[in-house]
Amino acid sequence: xxxxxxxxxxxxxxxxxxxxxxxxxxxxxxxxxxxxxxxxxxxxxxxxxxxxxxxxxxxxxxxxxxxxxxxxxxxxxxxxxxxxxxxxxxxxxxxxxxxxxxxxxxxxxxxxxxxxxxxxxxxxxxxxxxxxxxxxxxxxxxxxxxxxxxxxxxxxxxxxxxxxxxxxxxxxxxxxxxxxxxxxxxxxxxxxxxxxxxxxxxxxxxxxxxxxxxxxxxxxxxxxxxxxxxxxxxxxxxxxxxxxxxxxxxxxxxxxxxxxxxxxxxxxxxxxxxxxxxxxxxxxxxxxxxxxxxxxxxxxxxxxxxxxxxxxxxxxxxxxxxxxxxxxxxxxxxxxxxxxxxxxxxxxxxxxxxxxxxxxxxxxx
Amino acid sequence: xxxxxxxxxxxxxxxxxxxxxxxxxxxxxxxxxxxxxxxxxxxxxxxxxxxxxxxxxxxxxxxxxxxxxxxxxxxxxxxxxxxxxxxxxxxxxxxxxxxxxxxxxxxxxxxxxxxxxxxxxxxxxxxxxxxxxxxxxxxxxxxxxxxxxxxxxxxxxxxxxxxxxxxxxxxxxxxxxxxxxxxxxxxxxxxxxxxxxxxxxxxxxxxxxxxxxxxxxxxxxxxxxxxxxxxxxxxxxxxxxxxxxxxxxxxxxxxxxxxxxxxxxxxxxxxxxxxxxxxxxxxxxxxxxxxxxxxxxxxxxxxxxxxxxxxxxxxxxxxxxxxxxxxxxxxxxxxxxxxxxxxxxxxxxxxxxxxxxxxxxxxxx
Numbered sequence: 173x174x175x176x177x178x179x180x181x182x183x184x185x186x187x188x189x190x191x192x193x194x195x196x197x198x199x200x201x202x203x204x205x206x207x208x209x210x211x212x213x214x215x216x217x218x219x220x221x222x223x224x225x226x227x228x229x230x231x232x233x234x235x236x237x238x239x240x241x242x243x244x245x246x247x248x249x250x251x252x253x254x255x256x257x258x259x260x261x262x263x264x265x266x267x268x269x270x271x272x273x274x275x276x277x278x279x280x281x282x283x284x285x286x287x288x289x290x291x292x293x294x295x296x297x298x299x300x301x302x303x304x305x306x307x308x309x310x311x312x313x314x315x316x317x318x319x320x321x322x323x324x325x326x327x328x329x330x331x332x333x334x335x336x337x338x339x340x341x342x343x344x345x346x347x348x349x350x351x352x353x354x355x356x357x358x359x360x361x362x363x364x365x366x367x368x369x370x371x372x373x374x375x376x377x378x379x380x381x382x383x384x385x386x387x388x389x390x391x392x393x394x395x396x397x398x399x400x401x402x403x404x405x406x407x408x409x410x411x412x413x414x415x416x417x418x419x420x421x422x423x424x425x426x427x428x429x430x431x432x433x434x435x436x437x438x439x440x441x442x443x444x445x446x447x448x449x450x451x452x453x454x455x456x457x458x459x460x461x462x463x464x465x466x467x468x469x470x471x472x473x474x475x476x477x478x479x480x481x482x483x484x485x486x487x488x489x490x491x492x493x494x495x496x497x498x499x500x501x502x503x504x505x506x507x508x509x510x511x512x513x514x515x516x517x518x519x520x521x522x523x524x525x526x527x528x529x530x531x532x533x534x535x536x537x
Numbered sequence: 538x539x540x541x542x543x544x545x546x547x548x549x550x551x552x553x554x555x556x557x558x559x560x561x562x563x564x565x566x567x568x569x570x571x572x573x574x575x576x577x578x579x580x581x582x583x584x585x586x587x588x589x590x591x592x593x594x595x596x597x598x599x600x601x602x603x604x605x606x607x608x609x610x611x612x613x614x615x616x617x618x619x620x621x622x623x624x625x626x627x628x629x630x631x632x633x634x635x636x637x638x639x640x641x642x643x644x645x646x647x648x649x650x651x652x653x654x655x656x657x658x659x660x661x662x663x664x665x666x667x668x669x670x671x672x673x674x675x676x677x678x679x680x681x682x683x684x685x686x687x688x689x690x691x692x693x694x695x696x697x698x699x700x701x702x703x704x705x706x707x708x709x710x711x712x713x714x715x716x717x718x719x720x721x722x723x724x725x726x727x728x729x730x731x732x733x734x735x736x737x738x739x740x741x742x743x744x745x746x747x748x749x750x751x752x753x754x755x756x757x758x759x760x761x762x763x764x765x766x767x768x769x770x771x772x773x774x775x776x777x778x779x780x781x782x783x784x785x786x787x788x789x790x791x792x793x794x795x796x797x798x799x800x801x802x803x804x805x806x807x808x809x810x811x812x813x814x815x816x817x818x819x820x821x822x823x824x825x826x827x828x829x830x831x832x833x834x835x836x837x838x839x840x841x842x843x844x845x846x847x848x849x850x851x852x853x854x855x856x857x858x859x860x861x862x863x864x865x866x867x868x869x870x871x872x873x874x875x876x877x878x879x880x881x882x883x884x885x886x887x888x889x890x891x892x893x894x895x896x897x898x899x900x901x902x
Contacts, residue, residue, distance in 0.1 A: 173576070173790060178566045184780060188565045196784065197562035200553045200734050201543045202862045211538070234736070235600045235761060238779040242761045270760045363780055369565050371599070371736055371782030393758050395635045396600060396607045412867070414603040415549060415728060417736030419561065420785065425538060497567045502777070 178491075179518070181527055182499035183313050183472060184341070185363035185370055186515035188423075192368055195426035196419050203416045211425055212406060212416075218428035219374050222343060222366075222436070223358065225350035229377040231406040232424060233397065234417050237340040237361025240373025242270050243397040244336050244357045247377075247385055248305055251275025256303040256333070258282070258289045262314035262502050263338055267307050274393065279303065285504045286315050286462040286474070295327040306333050311342035313364075314502045316474030316511065317463045318346075325354025334381055340364060343374065344431050345443045345471040345515055356381040362420075365443070365471055367516030368427035371420040375399075431516075443470040446519045450512065453528040457537050462509050471519065473512040474505065478535070483507060486534055494530045543856075544883070546892055547864035548678050548837060549706070550728035550735055551880035553788075557733055560791035561784050568781045576790055577771060577781075583793035584739050587708060587731075587801065588723065590715035594742040596771040597789060598762065599782050602705040602726025605738025607635050608762040609701050609722045613670055613746060615755055616640025621668040621698070623647070623654050627679035627867050628703055632672050639758065644668065650869045651680050651828040651839070660692040671698050676707035678729075679867045681839030681876065682828045683711075690719025699746055705729060708739065709796050710808045710836040710880055721746040727785075730808070730836055732881030733792035736785040740764075796881075808835040811884045815877065818893040822902050827874050836884065838877040839870065843900070848872060851899055859895045 180187045201208050212231075219230045233243050245267065249255055255276035257268045260283040271278050281297040283289040289308075298306055306328045310321055321337055328335040334356040339348045345365030350358055356378040363370035377385070377399070385399055392398040396414065404411040431439060447470035451461070454475060462474045477483040483500065487510070490496040501509035514524065545552045566573050577596075584595045598608050610632065614620055620641035622633045625648040636643050646662040648654040654673075663671055671693045675686055686702055693700040699721040704713050710730030715723055721743040728735035742750070742764070750764055757763040761779065769776040796804060812835035816826070819840055827839045842848040848865065852875070855861040866874035879889065 173560060173563070173787065175563050175566060175787075176570075176572055177564050178570065180565065180567060182567055185565050185567065185783060188784075193562040193564065193784075195538060197558040198538070198540050199542050199558065200545065200550050200728075201540060202545060202547055202550065203735070205541075205543065205856070205862065207541055235604065236780050236782060239600065239761045242759065246759075266760070273756055273758050273760055361780065363565075363783075369782065369784040370568070370780040371785050391638055393638050394607065394611075395631070395638055396604045397761075414601050415726070415735040417601060417734065417782075417785070418550060418728075419553075419558075419734040419788075420736050420782070422538065422540075423784075491570070497570065 176495060179496045179523055179526065181518055181523060182497045182513050183511045184361065184513060184515060186367045186513060186518040188367055188369055189430060189517045191430060192423050192426045196423035198422055200418050203418055204410065204412065208418065209410060211421065215421060215425050215428065216406065218432060219376065221432060222428060223348060223350045223376045224352065225376050227350065227376045227378055229382050229403055231375060231402065232421065233373040233375050234414065235373055236370045237359065237373050239397065240359030240361065240375050241267060241338060243375055243399065244359050245270045246274050246394045246397055247392050247399045248334055248336065248357060248381060249274040249276040250388055250390055252277065253304040254279065254301055256281060256297055256301055256306045258294055258308035260287060260289050260315065260317065261285055261309065261312035263309045263312060286317060288317055288319050288467050291320055291323045294324055298327050298331050298333060302331050303333050305336055307336040309338040310348065311469050311472065313341045313472055314505065315463060316469050316472045317467050318469045322353045329354065334384060341472055344439065346440050350376055362424055362427065365516040366427050366431060368423050371417055372424050443514065443519050446514045446521065446524055447473065449521065449524045450514060453524065457531060457535060462505065471513060471515045473514065474509050475512065477508055477510060481535060483510065489534050490530055496527060496530060541860060544861045544888055544891065546883055546888060547862045547878050548876045549726065549878060549880060551732050551878060551883040553732055553734055554795060554882045556795060557788050557791045561788035563787055565783050568783055569775065569777065573783065574775060576786065580786060580790050580793065581771065583797060584741065586797060587793060588713060588715045588741045589717065590741050592715065592741045592743055594747050594768055596740060596767065597786065598738040598740050599779065600738055601735050602724065602738050604762065605724030605726065605740050606632060606703060608740055608764065609724050610635045611639050611759045611762055612750055612757050612764045613699055613701065613722060614639040614641040615753055617642065618669040619644065619666055621646060621662055621666055621671045623659055623673035625652060625654050625680065625682065626650055626674065626677035628674045628677055651682060653682055653684050653832055656685055656688045659689055663692050663696050663698060667696050668698050670701055672701040674703040675713065676834050676837060678706045678837055679870065680828060681834050681837045682832050683834045687718045694719065699749060706837055709804065711805050715741055727789055727792065730881040731792045731796060733788045736782055737789050808879065808884050811879045811886065811889055812838065814886065814889045815879060818889065822896060822900065827870065836878060836880045838879065839874050840877065842873055842875060846900060848875065854899050855895055861892060861895060
């Protein structure tokens, strides 16, 4: 195995700090070893801080971010229930697909790719459809758009609905305020702004969501992702459910420690500053964003490929000649956009400068 | 993080060789990086050799062994279909639970814990119930019993059923002959006889199973485990589905290389020899097996706790004083059995000798 060393500036994974890689390489111990169980408790406490929540049901699902998405939806939706999904990109669409597979009656409130969904449209749709679950994506990785979340919780609760928020790309890179925003369930991935390898999905459920889980009339259709059992392994019962991905959890433990050592607010400011630096530099190259200023994410920069530029050639040359990975467009943006990630450990002045210089050399401006 | 170094002689995980830990700690690269895609191809080829199959649909699911179990069942069972499950321990029971969550009409053929299910009973049940899927556990980790598999495929196919086999604990430690046994779908875990950390589940599907998958009338109820999509990421299409657990796949790649370097037959012989050594030594301590000789697994030794011995105290002292982990009993064997794993890298003369000596010191014989 002869692996190249990349600079990961795509939509994830981001570069993993050496301390996290080394933690992951520590000898495996048992998943019921008292030392490992203590580590799980610490991971929960760290995750509560990063999610800014007091939720007791805060844990890491043994799968990647999409497994977190499926976990939340499959546990909170019962067949036949009405579900409202906000769709303005790939990941809202994925939520809708999963909700349908759960037997949910899905209503969609949507906006064009690159735009936010106006909060009043969502609130109107909640009042009209009176769903049991409202689901939205905070940071849409396919478009780089930041969706405002803070007003939706109150509107959902007024109608007896639970609010689910996808924080896969935002967690650890910008403010995610689970308790202050009154979010009932959220999930993330480890390979974005937490800068841990992919393989785990942090999940948190409010007591309101936990209540819904306990009052279900039907079994959760997934055994692997059934939180009524998974929580008993993470909780004080320590019931065996499945074997946790032990070394991945070493890595997450270390990655979260690094996030908290830096401090959340300082980390968010760094992401914001690097985003501005990149935006200014791209502007000088004549490269603009697919979404309006003020709506763009700091950690995922979806930008328009200039008309006279071969987008795939640029990505290939960045990878082959500079060892830099950036992402192409998905769905409606395929062939038309690049997605430049400045996530976690990857979000540095050195990387912004390197990428801008390499782009300038390749595009020839 | 201050982790102890254990000797892992429980029901999994097993000790991970340093080469595998180091492979896992290599810098993360993108999940669509050409170098990574080549590695995925090699993993598939390695897995085909270890499963002894030509099945094109051979890959690693992004979750632990139970996710592999759910993957196979959720993809091959459509709601309302008749399913026959062989149950003589925890993992057969788990299959039955999952099959019901898939909407399967489950029939059970069972045997007491510690016994095999007689193949003729299974064949009779197949002819009686004419199920669409027959599922069985090759190596029952809760009882240490080895279930004969080789006659069942023909009987299942005669009735138009698919044969599913759980090889979580057997793969890499004893003969698993997917093609010769005419098995349609099998899954395993990485943390048993492959001696890789937990977090992935090798899965293989025959062309007959792939046909069933493509002729489904309903969508697979799990999005995350939907093989119609997962296979397009592992196949030449390379469609993005979810972000693979990249560093875990580095580890699996290296673990499989180690298995193939040793050679399967040599590896199986080593497991068999260490099992005999342990059995003889335990016999001298007056400790017998929960299952009849000739039915015991080489890699998972489920033995009776002597009447005058406090089983939990012994396990605690092994861990605290010697750093050795063995497993307790599950279900019907809780408090009555120990489960001693000699899996993969853990299956060595040094470990057998150490464990027997430590047990002798603790029990005082």
